[in-house]
Amino acid sequence: MKKVDFDIDLHHLSRVEGHGNIHISVRDGQLREAQWAVVETPRFFEAMLKGMGAERVPFLTSRICGICSISHSLASIRALERAMGIEPPEEARLIRSLAMHGETLQSHALHLFFLAAPDFLGVPSVVPLMQSHPDIVKAGLQLKELGNELSIATTGRATHPVSLALGGVTRPPSKAQLLRLKALIAERRAALALATDFFGTLEIPQFVRETEFISLRDSVSYPYIGGDLVSTDGVVKEENDYLQMTNEYLNDFSTTKFTRLSRESSAAGALARFNNNADLLHPNARAAASAFGLEPVCHNPFMNNVAQLVECHHIVEDAARLVDRLLDAGLTDLRASWKPRAGAATGAVEAPRGILYHHMETDEKGKVVKADCIIPTTQNNANIHFDLRALAGQALAEGRSEQETELLCVKLVRSYDPCISCSVH
């Protein structure tokens, strides 16, 4: 091993959502320190929520995140519906599922093409790719647009949903919108095929650090809204027992908390969903996974990129199914009436970046007494931190230069698709 000294100090890492720093220190060829420090300004949503009327809550919690606002809205809605014993009608459930698909597709496309791909092609952003790889960028934009169109039809707009409400939805997609979505999905399968071929040509770094993957599982369909909380180490808990899955603790270098379950850290996200639910994917998505050699349980965090692409296949097929069901439905029974009451419950959903928990306690007027939100990236921050140490150690052992080590480390962090402002909230 070469005796090298260097420090990697990346302040406000680019092409991720929010503010995080990477510190790596090497002396005499030995790794002294590897740290993932989140320096985001906290917004204190749990304090803001205190005393707010239940009806307003999803409009506030959606503002936790500009990318996964639909997930936050639905996690709060699910928590409050369970707390107050509200049963949303089946048609509203279908619309909500389609909304989740739209958000996840939009988020995965944004990450894969805008945030991750430039690393693999050695450019600073997607802008130069518009010249060098115009077809690929166009395919990425078409998939992202399809995701946004699904969200607009189901929730009123792409970011910060307007029509998701306690008890159901306030307005359904029109028949014209559904027909347009049907045509758009059929047309955009070509873009997905092109994207899949393209990502197949990229070299995924070889790195394995065994960890515990946590996600939802309901054993009926690939998970999005509600279900059991499961881990690849065999833990199974009921939704309301979410605190036993997260075990949050504070550290002295981040404004985000860390979490753990059976090991020093755990992971959430597309790869965790895949590792726990690969059997429930659409056959097209399973075929895409096989083509990439992705099998459960995969412990290479760089494969999260591939897992996201595999999920895009599942989403496109399942969205087509849901649109057909909605076209056949009357779309008249959209919202259950409800009365406020005291209660407490957890709502767990699979946001694009992983399992998201909102826990809400209400008083008899339906006002929030206590709220708790545990974000997927919060659950990944410890795993990123310990992965960085292992990856930097591996890079040194392989005799890689400072520049190569730095590139590997930023690629690793971006593979998690961290949503940092969300994780601090």
Next chain:
Amino acid sequence: MKHLGFERSKVRVGSFDFTCCEGCQLQLANKESTLPEFLALVDIRNFREISSERHDDYDIALVEGSITRSDEVERLRKIRATAKVLVAYGTCACFGGVNSLKNRLPQEEVVREVYDGKKVETMPSTRIADIVKVDFSIPGCPVSKEEVERVVVSLVNRSLPTLPRYPVCVECKQRLNTCLFDLGEVCLGPITRAGCDAVCPSGKSACLGCRGPADDLNFRSFTDLVRDNGLSTEEMLEKLRFYNGFADQLGHEES
């Protein structure tokens, strides 16, 4: 690129975020069908969320988020000193946004609620204009990409960008929606600045005033409307405080 026979250079843009969800910046990457044309108008010099290339020679700074920590004040002042035009975009930047909901509590209590005993620095959420001079504001939670496109095109063509002066009700009526007051809801459409195409009331969801007050609004008449419809004043206040856009009006009412 020539426009009306004149050679026009690209405007150099930087996009910066403070305390926020980054949803407004994300809108810049939306409206995918016109994205290549939009990007052809601008030279992105600094935009951490989408590019690892960062330069400090931008003419227009788009600033998202509110200010809640002292290091943000310093960073914002540097951006102001560099940019020729500073645009506050999004409701957090323009009014303090939902972040201001924590301002009603002592900040120590807010920190204790979330971080137990740990010391975390925070201060009451303030809008950008309270710290530095703002040349132009684009409100909205999130901003509408159509409006951002309009403003950027105006700036590129050296014309003055404008916002609608009238309230959301005008756009809501154009969309032939049933008035939410008639459905028994307090809606802030009558007093909120238009420009969103009444997206919330069109989804049968009450306007919460993310775009702040319309010009020449009659606030007293609005509170009368709520009372005359037999609707809840408490609900009205919760909505008026949601984005902190009506702090001036509420201040007058309460004093």
